[in-house]
Amino acid sequence: MGVAVTGYGIICAIGNDASAVLESLKAERTGIGTMRYLPSSHKELPVGEVKLSNEEMKRMLGQDEKAIISRTVLLGAIAIRQALTHAQWPMVDGQATLDGRRESQWSMKGKRITVINGTTVGGMDITEHYLMQIKEDDALLPLLEKHDCGSSTREMADLAGLKDAEVCTISTACSSAINAIILGAEMIQNDEADIVIAGGTEALSRFHLNGFNSLMILDKERCRPFDKTRAGLNLGEGAAFVVLQASPDPSKGVGNRMSVADGDDSHRSPSPLERVGGRLFIRGYANCCDAFHQTASSENGEGAFLAMTEALQMAGLKPQDIQYINAHGTGTPNNDVSESTAIRRVFGERIPPVSSTKGFTGHTTSASGSIETVICILALLNNFVPANLGWHEQDETCITPTKGANGVSLNNILCNSFGFGGNDSAIVISRNPSPLPAHLLRKCHKICTLGEATITDIEQLQELRNFVSPGEARRMGKLMKAATITSLKALREAGIECPDAIITATAYGMLETSEKFLLDMLENGEETLSPTLFMQSTHNTLSSAIAIRTKCHGYNITYTQGSDSFEWAVRDARRLIETGKAKTVLVGYHDEATPSFQEFVRRMGKPMPPMLFSRSIVLSANEL
Amino acid sequence: MEQLINDLKLQIKEALNLEELSIEEFDENAPLFGEEGIGLDSIDVLEIIVLLEKQYGIRLTNSKDGKAIFQSVRTIAEYVQANRKK
Numbered sequence: 001m002g003v004a005v006t007g008y009g010i011i012c013a014i015g016n017d018a019s020a021v022l023e024s025l026k027a028e029r030t031g032i033g034t035m036r037y038l039p040s041s042h043k044e045l046p047v048g049e050v051k052l053s054n055e056e057m058k059r060m061l062g063q064d065e066k067a068i069i070s071r072t073v074l075l076g077a078i079a080i081r082q083a084l085t086h087a088q089w090p091m092v093d094g095q096a097t098l099d100g101r102r103e104s105q106w107s108m109k110g111k112r113i114t115v116i117n118g119t120t121v122g123g124m125d126i127t128e129h130y131l132m133q134i135k136e137d138d139a140l141l142p143l144l145e146k147h148d149c150g151s152s153t154r155e156m157a158d159l160a161g162l163k164d165a166e167v168c169t170i171s172t173a174c175s176s177a178i179n180a181i182i183l184g185a186e187m188i189q190n191d192e193a194d195i196v197i198a199g200g201t202e203a204l205s206r207f208h209l210n211g212f213n214s215l216m217i218l219d220k221e222r223c224r225p226f227d228k229t230r231a232g233l234n235l236g237e238g239a240a241f242v243v244l245q246a247s248p249d250p251s252k253g254v255g256n257r258m259s260v261a262d263g264d265d266s267h268r269s270p271s272p273l274e275r276v277g278g279r280l281f282i283r284g285y286a287n288c289c290d291a292f293h294q295t296a297s298s299e300n301g302e303g304a305f306l307a308m309t310e311a312l313q314m315a316g317l318k319p320q321d322i323q324y325i326n327a328h329g330t331g332t333p334n335n336d337v338s339e340s341t342a343i344r345r346v347f348g349e350r351i352p353p354v355s356s357t358k359g360f361t362g363h364t365t366s367a368s369g370s371i372e373t374v375i376c377i378l379a380l381l382n383n384f385v386p387a388n389l390g391w392h393e394q395d396e397t398c399i400t401p402t403k404g405a406n407g408v409s410l411n412n413i414l415c416n417s418f419g420f421g422g423n424d425s426a427i428v429i430s431r432n433p434s435p436l437p438a439h440l441l442r443k444c445h446k447i448c449t450l451g452e453a454t455i456t457d458i459e460q461l462q463e464l465r466n467f468v469s470p471g472e473a474r475r476m477g478k479l480m481k482a483a484t485i486t487s488l489k490a491l492r493e494a495g496i497e498c499p500d501a502i503i504t505a506t507a508y509g510m511l512e513t514s515e516k517f518l519l520d521m522l523e524n525g526e527e528t529l530s531p532t533l534f535m536q537s538t539h540n541t542l543s544s545a546i547a548i549r550t551k552c553h554g555y556n557i558t559y560t561q562g563s564d565s566f567e568w569a570v571r572d573a574r575r576l577i578e579t580g581k582a583k584t585v586l587v588g589y590h591d592e593a594t595p596s597f598q599e600f601v602r603r604m605g606k607p608m609p610p611m612l613f614s615r616s617i618v619l620s621a622n623e624l
Numbered sequence: 625m626e627q628l629i630n631d632l633k634l635q636i637k638e639a640l641n642l643e644e645l646s647i648e649e650f651d652e653n654a655p656l657f658g659e660e661g662i663g664l665d666s667i668d669v670l671e672i673i674v675l676l677e678k679q680y681g682i683r684l685t686n687s688k689d690g691k692a693i694f695q696s697v698r699t700i701a702e703y704v705q706a707n708r709k710k
Contacts, residue, residue: 470643
């Protein structure tokens with residue numbers, strides 16, 4: 001059985017749908033330019049904006065123009081509707097068009113449908129716009145419920161017409177969307193869902209624009225991935241989703257043509273993917289951790305090397321079977337040399353054409369993994385290799401990117417996607433499924449807990465000195481301190497120094513550091529913001545810090561889906577253990593509040609969240 | 625100059641949350657980076673760049689420019705004295 005892609009949707013700086021994106025790629029037309037929609041004072045920074053206002057997107061989705069909806073949600077809902085339209089999924093009422101004014105829902109009868117979204121910004125654009133007003137005005141309080149990534153995913157799925165679908169959010173910074181596709185593929189492989197709509201969405205926000213700026217990794221010119229003169233990245237925005245389904249075994253003969261339609265599909269016209277010569281598959285994938293630094297990649301590209309190597313292994317392919325690599329290639333001096341080293345380690349002297357498409361789209365952060373997956377799909381279906389815009393001068397420490405090519409035959413493409421904290425993932429997109437047997441669930445395993453530790457009180461943070469030096473502790477906020485203590489105590493009780501995998505659940509993520517950064521920006525303007533706060537604002541900060549501390553290069557992921565976050569994390573841990581992919585998994589559930597957060601909650605009349613909660617458990621197969 | 629050095633020590637200690645380092649122990653001639661000295665890293669460089677802009681109106685646009693300036697508190701003080709806008 002393979003994991004087939006039966007539909008896709010994309011919206012980004014170079015086009016509002018797949019055909020527009022394809023046209024821009026072939027014409028080598030960049031979408032990066034002067035800032036128009038983001039209300040930032042940093043107009044000197046080029047960005048890859050989607051060329052639509054929020055009002056225009058609301059109209060496309062049949063929404064009231066005055067409704068307050070996050071741009072992240074709008075972009076995601078448009079991409080999902082495109083993907084389902086493309087997959088020729090039937091609607092219950094109304095037409096499956098983007099212009100439809102009616103709130104139509106997609107038909108879901110008898111199907112288990114999951115939407116998996118990768119995002120880190122979530123509703124931050126709403127929060128940064130309204131926070132100061134919310135402080136004064138109770139009527140605006142409900143807007144805060146749009147802030148967290150999990151609720152923005154729910155709103156996006158509802159708006160896309162999938163009110164009854166299960167939803168899940170992954171937040172591993174810039175590799176979020178590729179990890180969403182990987183989780184979707186795992187769920188299909190293991191028959192946990194009939195249809196998964198997986199990808200990611202990220203709108204530009206002042207928060208992360210200023211955060212990247214504080215790290216001094218934004219180029220004031222157009223980015224030049226892999227070029228000798230490269231001086232940083234340009235941020236972009238967008239969303240892309242793929243529809244994933246199990247591909248029945250071809251040896252079983254008739255009736256196995258893929259269809260998202262229910263029951264009899266004999267009258268159905270072939271979907272666009274079928275018309276252009278077949279199906280595409282997510283053939284292999286891997287999620288590994290560089291375990292090196294919160295915001296920098298290691299010199300030898302270990303995490304990237306492991307991700308590419310393991311993805312090829314799973315795909316049953318050798319390096320020479322890959323005809324194109326879509327690199328992460330952000331354009332920062334550090335990423336591009338580290339990734340080049342990793343590519344050289346995997347491919348040796350025979351490196352296939354490589355390009356970074358971020359010169360077209362900008363770095364779309366959490367959405368980049370799915371945007372680039374769809375770009376790879378377009379390349380496969382249309383027999384071309386996208387160019388590496390902006391490259392002019394060879395850097396000896398980097399690979400030489402392709403100038404682009406037309407009329408080439410592609411069978412297998414490798415797509416890299418890396419995130420802060422060294423959350424490095426890679427997938428192989430192919431015309432054929434992997435010939436290797438999948439690691440399927442072996443239900444015989446019993447899962448047991450080898451160690452656990454919990455912190456609910458700030459007083460307990462005193463214990464930190466037993467585990468880390470004051471020098472190391474100086475940058476840690478309270479949630480990081482708590483997560484470090486509970487993780488290391490649980491591992492110690494389990495008698496394990498380095499687990500095989502690290503999974504974190506968090507409903508709100510790094511609230512304290514994010515709030516400090518945000519308030520500084522709102523009160524004092526978009527200058528002189530603290531890089532230390534920003535680098536500790538992403539949800540995956542905890543998981544990757546623990547990976548760095550334990551030198552864990554294995555699977556590393558962060559779930560943020562409100563009160564369901566921990567359940568998703570445990571589900572993933574069980575899957576890893578039951579499929580034999582990990583023997584020991586560290587699972588953490590970490591959340592914090594701040595005084596102002598508690599004040600908002602009090603004003604809303606809701607139950608008071610604790611200031612601090614951190615619980616870590618080490619799970620293992622019984623027979624360990 | 626001695627006043628500026630002292631101010632910088634206090635500002636750096638606070639910005640980088642160097643709780644364990646007393647001002648008396650903070651040697652203005654000791655290297656800021658590497659194990660031989662104070663032991664700061666690349667993120668600290670970025671924080672010091674923010675500090676210089678906030679306190680002295682000095683804007684460094686490339687973190688690489690910082691290498692020569694950020695050798696020690698004394699070299700920072702010399703740079704600030706020559707370039708401060710406030």
